Amino acid sequence: MNATHVSLRLLDKADKEILKLPRTVKGAIYDFQHKFKANPHASGIRLKQLAGHTRLWSARVSDDYRALLLRLADEDWLIVSVKHRKDVYENLDRFAYGVNQITGGIEYVDLQVVEESMVRRLPTPAPVPARPAEPAPPIALFGGFSDEQLTDLGVAEPLVPVVRTLATEDQLLGLLEFAPQLTGEVLLSLFDGKTYDEVLEQITAPVAAPEPVDVEDFQAAAARPATMVTTTDDALREALEGGSFGRWKVFLHPTQAKLVERDYSGPARVGGGPGTGKTIVALHRVRHLVAQLPPGRTKPVLLTTFNKNLAADLRARLLELGGEELLARVEISHVDQLALRVLREAEPGNSKQTIDDSQALREWRAMLDELSETGWDAEFLHDEWTQVILGQAVVSRTDYFRARRAGRGRTVSRPERAEIWQLAEKFTQRLDRLKRQTWGQVAERAARLEREREQRILAVERQREEAGGLDNIHLQDGSAAWLRYRYRHIVVDEAQDLQPGHWKMLRAMVARDRNDIFLVGDTHQRIYGNQVTLGSLGVNIRGRSAKLSLSYRTTRQILGSALGVLSGESFDDLDGSEENLAGYRSVLTGGLPVLHPSADWEQECEAIAALVGAWDDIPLEQIGICVPTNAMAQEVAYTLAQSRIRATEIGPDGPRGDDGVHIGTMYRFKGLEYQRMIIAGVSQGLVPRDAVLRLRSADALRYRRELQRARSLLFVAATRARDSLDIFWHGSPSQFLSPLISSESAGA
Numbered sequence: 001m002n003a004t005h006v007s008l009r010l011l012d013k014a015d016k017e018i019l020k021l022p023r024t025v026k027g028a029i030y031d032f033q034h035k036f037k038a039n040p041h042a043s044g045i046r047l048k049q050l051a052g053h054t055r056l057w058s059a060r061v062s063d064d065y066r067a068l069l070l071r072l073a074d075e076d077w078l079i080v081s082v083k084h085r086k087d088v089y090e091n092l093d094r095f096a097y098g099v100n101q102i103t104g105g106i107e108y109v110d111l112q113v114v115e116e117s118m119v120r121r122l123p124t125p126a127p128v129p130a131r132p133a134e135p136a137p138p139i140a141l142f143g144g145f146s147d148e149q150l151t152d153l154g155v156a157e158p159l160v161p162v163v164r165t166l167a168t169e170d171q172l173l174g175l176l177e178f179a180p181q182l183t184g185e186v187l188l189s190l191f192d193g194k195t196y197d198e199v200l201e202q203i204t205a206p207v208a209a210p211e212p213v214d215v216e217d218f219q220a221a222a223a224r225p226a227t228m229v230t231t232t233d234d235a236l237r238e239a240l241e242g243g244s245f246g247r248w249k250v251f252l253h254p255t256q257a258k259l260v261e262r263d264y265s266g267p268a269r270v271g272g273g274p275g276t277g278k279t280i281v282a283l284h285r286v287r288h289l290v291a292q293l294p295p296g297r298t299k300p301v302l303l304t305t306f307n308k309n310l311a312a313d314l315r316a317r318l319l320e321l322g323g324e325e326l327l328a329r330v331e332i333s334h335v336d337q338l339a340l341r342v343l344r345e346a347e348p349g350n351s352k353q354t355i356d357d358s359q360a361l362r363e364w365r366a367m368l369d370e371l372s373e374t375g376w377d378a379e380f381l382h383d384e385w386t387q388v389i390l391g392q393a394v395v396s397r398t399d400y401f402r403a404r405r406a407g408r409g410r411t412v413s414r415p416e417r418a419e420i421w422q423l424a425e426k427f428t429q430r431l432d433r434l435k436r437q438t439w440g441q442v443a444e445r446a447a448r449l450e451r452e453r454e455q456r457i458l459a460v461e462r463q464r465e466e467a468g469g470l471d472n473i474h475l476q477d478g479s480a481a482w483l484r485y486r487y488r489h490i491v492v493d494e495a496q497d498l499q500p501g502h503w504k505m506l507r508a509m510v511a512r513d514r515n516d517i518f519l520v521g522d523t524h525q526r527i528y529g530n531q532v533t534l535g536s537l538g539v540n541i542r543g544r545s546a547k548l549s550l551s552y553r554t555t556r557q558i559l560g561s562a563l564g565v566l567s568g569e570s571f572d573d574l575d576g577s578e579e580n581l582a583g584y585r586s587v588l589t590g591g592l593p594v595l596h597p598s599a600d601w602e603q604e605c606e607a608i609a610a611l612v613g614a615w616d617d618i619p620l621e622q623i624g625i626c627v628p629t630n631a632m633a634q635e636v637a638y639t640l641a642q643s644r645i646r647a648t649e650i651g652p653d654g655p656r657g658d659d660g661v662h663i664g665t666m667y668r669f670k671g672l673e674y675q676r677m678i679i680a681g682v683s684q685g686l687v688p689r690d691a692v693l694r695l696r697s698a699d700a701l702r703y704r705r706e707l708q709r710a711r712s713l714l715f716v717a718a719t720r721a722r723d724s725l726d727i728f729w730h731g732s733p734s735q736f737l738s739p740l741i742s743s744e745s746a747g748a
C-alpha cells in the first residue's frame, strides 16, 4: 500500500493524557506512529474495530498500551487516546464520540475517566457525628437549564446526564479536566453566573458552524476550526515527543484558528483581554502568510511590536513555531528601530542621539527653567508637542491655530496657542543644537519619508499603466525601476501603544491590498497614552475587527479582580468606537489575589522578601515583582539581596539577565507573564501618582485620562500572573483596590 495516503492526527486533550504516561510508553508511541503511517494494517499493529463502535478502533502501541483511533475516512485516522490494555476492552459504551451539532467539531469523551476525575475531587467525608443530622439534598448546579438548552449552547451530548449529577464546583472542575473545550467554557460561564443568552452570544456563537452540520461527516468535521487537532506530521511528532511541547503551537482555539486563516479584504484587527493569545494568533498569522508566498529569498512579511524586548520575544517564539525556514522570510523589528532605519537610510549623515520621553521631559524642564517660564507644565507641553504638533505633522503657527486637540484635556485660547507654539519651536531648536531627537520625531520623520516613497511608487505605477504595461515602459527616473513597497504583509503586536507616526509609516510600507495589515492589541492595556483613530491614518479596519475572549494565562479569580480595577472606565477599539471586555473569561482556577497591607515601605519590602523566600519550589525567574517607580525597584532588589534572594531588574530592553526574580516598574511588564506575580507599593499617592490626583481640579479631562492610564497600568501588571497574585501596599491602599478590599472583607 502507498504510505503517503495514510493520515494520522492527534485530537486535543489526548496529548495531555500522553504527557502523563511513562517515558518508555511515550517512546513507543513515537515508533508506533511511524509504523502506523507506513502500513496501519501490518500485523504488528493489530488494528481492530471495537465491538459496537462503527468508527472506533484500537491499535497496539506496546505490549501493555493501546491507541484508540477514530477512522474518519478510509485511511484518515485520529488518535483520541492512549491507554493501558486493561482499560480498553471493557465497558465499551463508556467511549463517546461524535460531531458536535453546534460547532461541527469532533469531540471524544471517556465517560469513565470523567466520572473518576469527578470522584477524585469529592471532599473526604467528615467524621461521622454521634447523632447524624439529616443530610441536605444536593443542589444540582445546572438545575436551572434544560438538556436542550445545554446542548444548544454546545455542551457535548454524552456529557449531559453527567452534568445533571454535578453538585459542587470541585466536581465541575473534575469534569472539565476531561471534557471537550466548549463544554468546559459553557459550563464554567454558567456556573460563574452568566445567563443563557450571554453564553450563547459570547461563547457559543463565535465558534458555531456557519453552515448546517452533518454529524455523520467526520472528514468535513475534521477540517473545521472547531476540531482541535494536529495538522502536520511535525505537530504530531512534537506532541508525542512531549518535553517542551507547546500546546499553543498546535491546538489553537477555534476562534483563534479562524482569525489566523481568514482571507481579509484589507487591514484587520484582533482585540481581546490579556492572555487571550493575541500574540499567539499574530505568530500563527505570520506563518500562515508565509506559507502562501511563492518561494524566494526575500523577507516580504514584517512582524513588528512596541519595543526591543517584545521583538526579541517574538523572534524566539516564531523560531519555535516555524524554525529558521520561517524566520528567513520574516523581518522582525520593533517600530522605533524600523523608523530609525528609515531615517538613517535617507539621511546617512544624521548622527543625532535619540532620547526617550523621560529624557525629553528633562529637556523641557531645563528649558523652562532657563527661560524662567513658570506658566506651563513640562508634561503638558511635551504631550501637546508630541500628540498635536508632531502627531498631526503641524508645520506652521497658522496650522497649529487650526489643529484639532481632541482628547487633549483643557482648552487653550488663541494667545495660549501662540505661546505654546513659540515654546515648541524653541524646544525643537534646542534639541537640534544638542544634536538630539525624540522617538516621536523619528517616527514622524520616518512616516513622511515613507509617504514620499509611496508617492514615488504610485507615480511609477501610473506611468506603467499609461505606458500600457511593462514592455513599453520608459522610466524617467532610473532608480524607480526597483522601487517597490517594502513589504507584502505587515503584522503588528501591542498595537494599542503605537503612535500616529508609526501607523503612517507602516501604512506607506505596504500596498493597499488583501491581507496587507493584521494588527493585534488591547486598548485596556494602553499605557502610553497614544490614542489613535486608525481610519484617519489610512488603516481602515471597519468590518474586519474581531475579539478573543478566553484567557489562557490567568485564573478566573485573578481575572475577576483585575477587571475590578478597570471598573467604570470605557475604552476604544482603536478606531473611534467603544470596545469592552464582555465575554472575557478563563477556565483556569486558583486562589484569589492575596492582599498585604503594611505600616510603611520598609516593612512592605521585608514582607515581600519573606514571601518570596517561602516560595522555594518556584524558579526565581518565574516570579515577577512590579512597583510604581525605579527607585522602589532598586529598594526591593536591595532588600531581597539582604535575604540572599537573587533579583534582576527589567530595563527598557527587557530583563538584564535571566538570573533571579524579575523586578521592574509596571511599564516594564507589558507583554510578559509570570507564574507568581507580586505588585508592590499599591498605595494611594503612588497608584495613581499624587501628580495625577492634583490634576483633578486643574484639568478635569486630563485627570480622567491619566486616571484611566494608571488603572490600565495596574490592570496590565495584575494580568501578568499565571497562578498567583499578591498585592502589597503601605499606608492607605490605592483607590483602585477598593473593589478587591470590599470583596475580601465581605468574604471574611
Ligand SMILES: Nc1ncnc2c1ncn2[C@@H]1O[C@H](COP(=O)(O)OP(=O)(O)OP(=O)(O)O)[C@@H](O)[C@H]1O
Pocket (backbone or CB within 6 Å): 247, 248, 249, 251, 252, 253, 256, 272, 273, 274, 275, 276, 277, 278, 279, 280, 281, 522, 525, 551, 552, 553, 670, 671, 672, 673, 719
Ligand atoms: N491555543 C492556545 N493553547 C495553549 N496555550 C495558549 C494558546 N493561546 C495562547 N496560549 C498561551 O496563553 C498565554 C498568553 O498568550 P499571549 O501572550 O499570546 O496572549 P496576549 O493576548 O498577547 O496577552 P497580553 O495582551 O497580555 O500580551 C501564553 O502563555 C500562550 O502560550
